């Protein structure tokens with residue numbers, strides 16, 4: 102089968118297109134003929150590699166995907182051959198105390214599709230039965246590939262972790278990323294007032310179209326913290342801040358929060374080591390939440406809203422499988438607003 106894979110770690114040039122054997126499924130797995138994959142930042146981290154990461158080469162990337170079930174294992178009972186599916190990219194053992202209590206993303210062997218097992222950038226990929234979710238007829242393969250990873254991440258961090266309530270205000274740093282575009286939509290769905298930041302006019306317009314109430318250009322207004330605090334919140338501060346930027350924004354985030362405000366951290370794209378004024382945390386009794394991926398219940402909750410078209414993934418651009426390096430470069434340069442897709446077949 103045609104696949105995008107690496108034979109060794111390094112720069113994006115290590116991504117190759119070639120022929121690999123179709124994966125063999127286990128009794129509890131299904132084989133999916135891929136239609137679309139969607140890019141995520143983990144791709145680049147995986148290509149570079151990190152200390153302790155040991156992959157069997159060749160390794161196929163890709164965490165999000167959609168397609169048609171071509172083969173089911175002998176023990177599979179909940180999905181059938183010929184059905185259209187999307188996948189939950191979060192994989193866990195299914196047997197430990199965390200998995201059995203519905204906290205699959207706390208599982209010791211929790212991993213992401215394409216991380217420790219072959220991913221979706223190939224003509225046929227396999228997933229455990231419980232990770233395949235049947236598509237209703239109104240949802241295209243494109244939206245089905247675009248939604249899962251970013252929507253499940255945004256859903257967990259806003260609902261389970263931050264417990265965002267109607268009428269609260271929320272600041273989402275960096276409007277263009279996949280998780281941010283999902284978070285803006287979910288926050289509006291909950292009934293919150295959304296403030297977001299971005300770096301160019303085009304993205305500002307798109308964030309407004311998505312429902313953001315206030316969009317600030319942090320490049321042309323370097324003092325954006327003051328604008329948000331004084332003008333937008335009338336010196337009241339923010340209830341919930343989603344900060345995946347890290348080093349560059351964390352101090353501002355702590356300053357902008359209301360007393361009792363909540364800070365949710367799903368990543369740290371500008372650096373994970375930062376100096377903060379700890380007094381901000383105890384004086385204002387700030388609550389800080391980390392968040393990674395989701396459990397199976399949260400995945401199904403948010404996908405139900407996507408299937409009902411109450412939440413709609415934003416597709417920025419589509420590339421062919423052969424153009425994968427160009428696509429990864431595009432994502433890496435932060436040019437996108439929403440998801441970047443890979444058309445496979």
Ligand SMILES: [Zn+2]
Pocket residue numbers: 193194195196197198199200201205208209210
């Ligand atoms: Zn487990």
